[in-house]
Amino acid sequence: MRQIVEVAWESLNKAGEELCGDHVEVTTTPTSLVVVLSDGLGSGVKANILATLTSRIAAVMFREGATADEVLETLAETLPECQERHLAYATFAMLKVDRARDAYLVEYDCPPLILVRAGQVVDLPLAERTVAGRLIREARFRLQKGDYMVLVSDGYVHAGVGGLYRLGWGWENIATAVRRWAQTGGDAYELAQALKRTCLKLYDGKPGDDATAVAMRVREAVRVTLWTGPPADPARDAEAVNRLMAAEGLKVICGGTTAQIAARVLGRRLEVEWLPPSKRQDRAKKRTPPPARLEGVDLVTEGIITLGMAVELLERARTVRDLPHDDESATRLAHILLTADEVHLLVGTALNPNQVADLVRGEPMRMVYVKELVRLLQERNKQVTVERI
Structure with missing residues (x-):
């Protein structure tokens, strides 16, 4: 299972300011991650613009393979020093990680990166040098799970x-707080939230400066394989089932006929999820059909309606914390997809005479929803692959 770096951040605006003078830019490719935190000089609109420009220029250049020298020279030409205080208009820290293992850190006039490993704060091998008249710190190190x-x-x-x-x-003290918190084993979002709460409390609810924390955790990637729709050739039913069951990670089936094929090939019983009488009235209010149970599969749902509802939910939700707090089939599906880092869609191409085609695109609704899922998941930096069968 491949390793990934989970990223989350939280910002506090200086009291009385509508915009934050810090900016975080995160860019990804299939093999790398670039995180840039920039702090604009001063606060408010001007600082926000300067920090945004700095972080975006740095993130794009580092992502495209530029060196620290090239980035600093570009920033020096684009954003000169403040003539009054002889300070850079914005400082920044940049972390580039290749394949979630090899890290390259560049810091310019900002607090050092905090790295906690196995319950200890790690001293990074930082080296200083001057680039374009500015002193930077650099380090190269290898990341480990946890x-x-x-x-x-x-x-x-x-x-x-x-x-x-x-x-x-x-x-x-911040490093000590991170070290202690890391013992909980929580995710990056929870760490960013914890730091934000403490910082706000120390400011007594009125931050005297813009404050931003970017939290990262190295963990194994979560993989999901979703099968929807029967194969075009019934002779490939067993192949489709075997591909699903052999996949690593979570397994999902969307579609009644698809689920029946899986149950038949596996020789297992397919059961609609049972609800006690007290909850059956609530089920009547549900917008999606109830899920089913099939041994070895993590979630089994109806097809078109549930896929369509999941797409609607993903249009509105950036993370699992934005989803409704209910047990709808579509909500469960959206939760699994948002939790995943890698999603493999196994799409059957058998034509269903009862399936209404999209009037605009002239293709089965299943494929319309699959394409929308791919778009939405890729926008959230998920690695998505589609296999038609």
Whole structure:
């Protein structure tokens, strides 16, 4: 199973400002991840624009293979120093990870990356050098499963100045907090939320500066294989079932006929999910048919209606936390797809005479929904493959 880096971030605006002067840019390719956190000089609209420009330029250039020298030279030409304070208009930290293992870090005038491994804060082998008149720190290191990493802007380091911490929260205290929290084994989103809550509390609810934390966790990728629709050739039924059952990770079937084929080939019983009498009235209000159970398959649902509803949910939800809190078949399906990092769609191409074709595109609705799923999942940086059978 391949390894991935899970990323989440949270920002706090300086009290009284509508826009945050920090900006996070995350770009991905099939083999790499680039994360850039930039802190614009000052706060408000100007800082937001400067941080956004810096992070986007850096992220795109690093993603395309540019060196740190090329990025710094471009930024120096694009965003010159402030003439009054002789400071760069924006600072940044950039982390590029190839195949979720080989990491390259570049830091310019910002708090160092926090790396927690096996319950300890790791000292990174940082080297300093001057590029385009600016001092940067660089490090190359190898990531391991279970590593946690955090990038913070100055607003975190200075949180609580004059209060609980006379000189602010400080990098060392933040690193200790991350180390202790990592023992929970939670995900990147939960870590970012925990840091945000503490930072806001230290500011007594009124941040004195823009504050951003980017949390990352290295973990195994979650893979999902979804089979929908019977094969065009019934002689390939067993092949389709075997491909599903041999796949790593979670297994999903969407379609009544498809589920019946799987049950027949496997010689197992297909059962509609049973509900106690007290909940049957609620089921009548559901928008999608009830799921079924088939040994060895994680979720079995009806086909077209459920796929269509799942597409609607994904249009509105960026993460699983945006989904409705119900047990609808479509919600369960959307939850599994949003949790996944890799999705393989096994699509049967048998024509169903009862299936209405899309009037605009002139193709079966199953394929319309499959294409929409692919688009929505790819927009969320999922690796999606489609196999027709």
